[in-house]
Amino acid sequence: MAIHLSKFVHSCLLLEKAGTRVLFDPGKFSFNEDRVRLADFGRLDWIVITHTHPDHLDVDAVGQLVASQNLRVLGNVEVAATLGSKGIKVQVATDGQPVDAGEISLLPIAVPHQPILEEQIPQVTAFLIDDRILHVADSFDERLHQWKGLDALIVPIMAPFLTETEVYEFVRMLSPKSVVPVHDGYARDFFVDTRHATFDQWFRKAGIVFHSLKNPGDTVTL
Template sequence: MKITKYIHSCLLLEQDGEQLLFDPGTFTFADGAVTPDTFKNVSTVVITHQHPDHLDVKALQEIVRLSGAAVLSTPEVADQLKPYGLKVQVVVEGSLQVGAFQLEAVSVPHEPILDSELPQMLAFFINGKVLNPADSFSPILQKFKRVELLILPVMAPFLTELRVAEFARQLEPQQILPVHDGYAKDFFVEQRYDTYEPHFAEQGIQFHRLSQPGQSVTV
């Protein structure tokens, strides 16, 4: 399974000729480095929650128009997208087969944020190898301990590097793919990676420095 990062938390997964897209949000398309046309061959789009950095409605409309992709998300996102003519397959929790992708959806709480109601949110365990926790570091996710690849938010208003490191320590993944860093300038992202990479290496965890759109890993 190939996983390509397209800024912030937008990830394209490819398996057996099929493409699954996670969280095409506003930061992904903000500077024009990535366009909806990049995702014209996706078969399914998964939106973990309704925050704009994970859901760009205008871009999603164009992706669906170009690809004919199905959209999977929470009841809250389904209600939000209905006025825009976007149909959503509602997922609450449990296992589902999406083409070549076996998904286990887990309802998780968003990390606390300032003066804002927390959204409905789903984490996903993919093909028995990859955990995408969305914006949650919940203890619920410890059932995926020693996962092969952890998709790890490394920067956010609701995070510190100590919190990031502790969550990874608890899960003990073999590899980490950093996300949620699309709002920072390149030099700052690289500086953060310079901190995280040796820290995780000491624990025997491979940290993938995917700082530029279109960089990928294979698991």
């Protein structure tokens, strides 16, 4: 069954399938300048956090969503500790242990964050979704290379730790049918437009569809 994926700036994604609604990584960049508001997500069943960087985890926003809805939160040990300190209960995502999030299946994959200038690098959890969509979070680790030829790859296209050639080479290696770009919420719109156009051109040459989701709430069916 198809998954409807909506992007709400940067790495915040809403996945919908057969009535199940799962929100990934509502981070601070999504709510800057009031481009996205909590009410835009509607009813939620799950929130999934890949790691504790603030552009992926806005603790206050998650707290408000949990307080207002009957939903569950999934994240790794560090995510659980961070949110637990605020009284928010988190189901711990264990590497290799599948989680049934309603109608959506999630396989947590422990991976390292791409190299960054920080003394404390957070734990990162990538997710295989319904055995056909790979969300790599902020990692291009070799462990992810085993999942080739999937229907879609959710991949960061801009970051202090990435170049466009690294993104292109990683995607080509995994050869998905399509790409959902994330991690582009800190750039001005004109730059995002340019970067999306570049990737669209090069991925098309490689036979890979590039889903350019640039406006809050833009949706694609996978």
